Amino acid sequence: MTPERPDPVAVPTATYRLQLQPEFPFAAAEAAVPYLASLGVSHLHLSPVLEAVPGSLHGYDVVDHARVREELGGEAGLRSLARAAREHGLGLVADIVPNHMAMAPRHNRALWEVLREGPDSPYARWFDIDWRAQDGRLLLPVLGGPLGTELGRLEADGDVLRYYDHAFPLREGTGKLPLPELLDAQWYRLGWWRLARTELNYRRFFSISELIGVRVEDPEVFDATHRTILRLLHEGVLDGLRVDHPDGLADPDAYLRRLHEATGGRWTVVEKILADGEPLPAAWPVAGTTGYDALRQLDGVFVDPAGAGELLGQFRRFAGPQGDRGGHWESTVRRAAYKVLTHELAAEVDRLTRAADRVCAAAPDPALRDRAPWALRTALRELLVRMEVYRPYTSTDASLVVTGEAAAEARQVFTVPEEAAAVDAVRDLLLGRADGPGAGEFRARFAQTASALRAKSVEDTAFYRYVPLLSANEVGGDPGRPAVSPEDFHAYCARVQRDWPATGTVLSTHDTKRSGDVRAALAVLTECPRRWGDVLAEVTRVGPGVPDPLLAWAAWQTAFGLGPAAGDTGDSGDAGDAGDAEDSGEAGDIGDVEGVGERLGGALLKHVREAGLHTSWTEQDPAYEDAVAAFVREGPGGAPGRLIGDLRDDLAPQVRANMLGAALLQLTMPGVPDLYQGTEGEYRALVDPDNRRPFAPRRAPSEKSSLTGAALKLRRRRPDVFGDRSAYTPLTAEGPAAAHLLAFARAGEVVTAVTRLSLRLAEQGGWQDTRLELPPGRWSDVLAPEREFTGHARVAELFGPLPVVLLERTGEADGN
Template sequence: MTPERPDPVVPTATYRLQLQPEFPFGAAAAAVPYLATLGVSHVHLSPVLEAVPGSAHGYDVVDHARVRDELGGEEGLRALSRTAREHGLGLVVDIVPNHMAMAPRHNHALWEVLREGPKSPYARWFDIDWEAQGGQMLLPVLGHPLGTEIEHLEVDGEVLRYHDHVLPLREGTGELPLPQLLDAQWYRPVWWRLARTELNYRRFFSISELIGVRVEDPEVFEATHAKILQLLHEGVIEGLRVDHPDGLADPDGYLRRLHEATGGRWTVVEKILADGEHLPASWPVAGTTGYDALRHIDGLFTDAAGAGELLGRYRRFAVPQTDRGGDWAATVRRAAYGVLSHELATEVDRLTRVAGRLCTTSPDPALRDHAPWALRTALQELLVRLEVYRPYTSGDAAAVVTEEAAAEARLAFVVPEEAGAVDVVRGLVLGRHGDGPGHVEFRARFAQTASALRAKSVEDTAFYRYVPLLSATEVGGNPGNPAVSPADFHAYCARVQHDWPGTGTAVSTHDTKRSADVRAALAVLTECPERWADVLAEVSRDGDGVPDAQLAWAAWQTVFGLGPASGERVQGALLKHVREAGLYTSWTEQEPPYEAAVAQFVAAGPCGAPGERVAAFRNTLEPHIRANMLGTALVQLTMPGVPDLYQGTEAAYRALVDPDNRRPVRFPPEDPGAKDTVTRAALRLRGRRPEAFGAAATYAPLPAQGPTAAHCLAFVRSATVVTAVTRLSLRLTESGGWQDTRLPLPPGRWADVLAPGRAFEGHARVAELFERLPVALLERVGPDGPSGSSAGETRHAGTSSEA
């Protein structure tokens, strides 16, 4: 008899900790008593399996069968779990199914493949094209071409050494002269630059140090998930976050297999949904990790008209110098072409080869006689027109690779007959030309390449080239349309509550380019674009030393959003900014004179005396920054879904892109402030009233009434909890304040959770509701309050019957 599976535990809220050798399981355990006081139900851990020694993130897994020794090993994880349980908490763990570290000396499976080649039992683990490169796997590890590096290659017994790299030798080859020895291996060490065009293994995006894993193979799935599944079934951990499912050959099949193997445990996936895209309904998961929620929350506090005016100011200030970065769609398209011709050139080559093979062997004459260059062009033109990360087998690929995109792609061809390659490629993507192994391979590789392209061209390039409003350049965001109306926000929340009530929500993560509090400050600029332009004109009067106006605009916004901080942090973030943008320098083609000019400008300008003018301007807007910050926090904590708090964000948390946002934090924070008060109150309310927020809960908008009603965003959960926040508070102040705006409350008596002793009934005056804080959290109570004690003074602006 099969034992009954327990119902999955759905967290009420999670708290993300970034594990690393300097913050191991023991440190996490020491933080547990504090975390329990916050009101979260689960601690969310970054990857825990064995990784490259010294790794600060753990996504470079080398052994799926072991818990990472540097963090305290399996006993350390089990001890952390016991401590968490003693304090009423569970553990949720991040898993990395898509890739492993390309570190043979630490990765036993990869070591065996390099030693034994395609006959190794581990060869099926990795996505290697053994038909390419003469049957050798290319290893892009050499600092320069082989001719200049061969003197640094040394045979040492049964291994080949190159500086810190140690590679196994094929049996019986150790005595050969070095040139012949290299030719005899199952791998070929090459200059790292060849990875762009010659690589024959799948990797994570364009990172050659991370090799793709074939978890679509049942044996590989079993081997790479056995330890995690053991920890789940033994109750050490209770839920999973799945990193980057878009990189997998078959996300649908993987998630079904994972769901079955875990017994339906609570699982969320790091799925980046484009604007208007929905999570596939057939996926057996609780939802996403929350970037879709982030975009909707941020958009609430962004003024649509002001964002348009800010864009106009930006175009006049920054774009004339470069003629780039003034239009979002054009910026993305241009970036995508560049990524396909550089970082992902080898992936496009492999797709072209597969398509060519299918065409030349097809019995359909319509698929014959298409030149490789035509197929490659068709692939590129279709890929750059995808507006989502990838198609899925459970969805309609024609809705992703549309006929409209195909019509535009055909325009890249001069001869109409050659444009037929677009229809051939689209037909292969849509499965119209067959369903054999080659066709399945093509569709999978197209989807994998599409997701890598979207990530590299949008997240890692366009976000750094199109910068009118930095708070909008966030994963899952739409910088071309950054504002979200209250109506759209309410519609999104209603859909989430109905379809994915256990989904994750997030506003700050280890991957956000700016923390929620930095973005909250930047959003205020959409309420005063003309004043921001005046400040920039003042600090930019002396144009000497400005390397380019686009960078200057981004730099000034960076210091405005961040507030007081060390110049080192700002310098690091802006150096990353210009390298990611890739306009004048990049990670692989660094331009020292330009980077030196950037450093000098940042030190003398944003981090120098002119930066004090920006700081003074920021100080004048502090009440409105505070309103956005507290509003963002309260909305995330009480909207549908399971809120995930990133370490340190229960208090004011101003951080830039990694590694800045992965710095250690203090438990408890030094200066908790009002945000901590709001966070604790909301989390404890979720714990006290789980029925108001769970799968059976309800969500309904609560419209305010009066002359400034648009500035009050409110909703009610299960007729039990009311959330109300101030939006666009600077515009509100300029229009004369709340005046006689009122919030009609549902029937009953409502205690102010953030200010014990206050209660409301009927039509609450919004000015009174927000007299202490720009946000309010109300709980419906009986005559004697939620715990039988008096809730204190009741405020009336009407009667309960009026509601």
């Protein structure tokens, strides 16, 4: 039986993200439905549901768009989950992956056919392959060494070529050829994995060669890769979509228009990473983003700007020469971008250069001709590294992205003015001021390369080199300016309510490097930078020798953010909120090697490989990595870690205030809150795979889960208050501690108030006689309805047992 079809333009009141995997399939999600419905969300947000590489823990490595993933229970399992959800008043939102598929020929039938038949295959148009390179063959970088050393491990088996557990189709009529001739006769070239850096001739996801780019700009490819998802939408199994990585597409504008038309206008959000202050393209027919721009605001409003500056000074002194390499955010990003372009994305730059050369050589305007490939490559490199956003779009002004200032700087790299004109030629092509055969392809390729560069240089490199305050190092964040003022927060919320009222908001996702509660703890360090410096000096004195000071700084901050082993539940079992661990009977020591130490070890190994200063994913230094592991065991995971634990315990009230404050802001600010699995209660997790463990419902209530449930139920009960026509009104306190209160009203019916910079507040004597003028009416505490307020409420009384309060208007004030 098909679930009743929902309203095609229905907007969720709140979504709950579940990471599906073989250990948590559709049946497990269905069993959790009663619990999830009781929280007050309106929709379950599912990670990708289509067929993926067997055993995949995330589902973004799709191999078949026509089938729902069998390991999760297949389409029958998904339909059963949808029915159970509908019976409990819930809908389903699914993550879709239009940009790429898995480079796994054994499982990817479309790719298998391309490898067998070459560019004449009907599936060849699916994949973004440059057949003009590599002598018309597709490079497959799968060999463990150069071909000469691996030849003996290759075997022709009928119409299949085998290499360990890899299998590749043989071109018709070649199966009986001698092995060297057989290899040369294929539409693909098997190569050493290290060749991917410079020789690859297919577009991939960032620098991940195991994911091949899909050409959804082709209408036939769009139809084939979206048919099943669209059918599930129109049959009422799914209600909305989250679009993964639209920036990788050739034309996100056209793709989103086509998707909007095909879905009938279903609620859709896009994983668009906006730089601070960058607007979402107004022409996109979507509800908004997945919420990283909101995350930046939510984190920043709990950061003390003065203290963040002191932390930066300490970081530079502590990290020494390495700190100088990463001591300035903008220069760190620039250096990382140069490194990524010359290493991880060298093949992409080669392809982009070839595209530019073809356009210039055939351009009708003679001014574009006679541009040496090296000059075009240099111009492209210098323009790319100076971009401050992910990419330009056809619906926006490219001159705001590829700026005149960037071009002027790029020209300075050349010594001959006539050769520097290559910069102007490239920029004119990008801005549409010049044209020629292939110019459209060149512009699309530039935008795709720019997107991959920004992601790799910022998210995957600079965020691991520039680490004064780790909580600022999240996608969409600005580590060089980590603090957000209340005024800026209110201005952001007002813009969202006006322009994108149904956009997504998040605090934690499957991709955040640290969960929201870990970041809430780290933000407290900006209120006590000198105390942090003293503790850091002591753990450095008594602890083990460090592999390098940059890593040590990050390790000790990570240990502080993660907190005691009582929070070691990265699943959804509740360890009690800050201040409750002792009563829960689950308190642990931050020096618990099997808990915090083990998790720190995994996260910090990833940290040093991403930073790429001493070791990396492709050029590993075993001696250095062993030293890192030993340092974690003996330092943060050992006895010295207790000093960090003592500081964390002393600051527990401030951590609690930040954690509850950020949660309440997210749940009541403009937009649709998306809760990551387990984050309804305290959730301390590090980068994946630490944050992707199978979900389990929480065992017991806590302060945070009670607050979360109350806010979610209020949203569900009063959708008009939080909807697209709801007014957002900042509220300002009066009195000596007014700067420590952040408050706003929604539609004149709900008031949110939270404490910010609570340690500074305590040092200044608390709230004293600070008051908040409430909007007209009688107001009750949603968590404790017997508590009522009117008029000018004393903030100390308003907060009562918690450092936050959620009020609902229950009637007219007495005497009105």
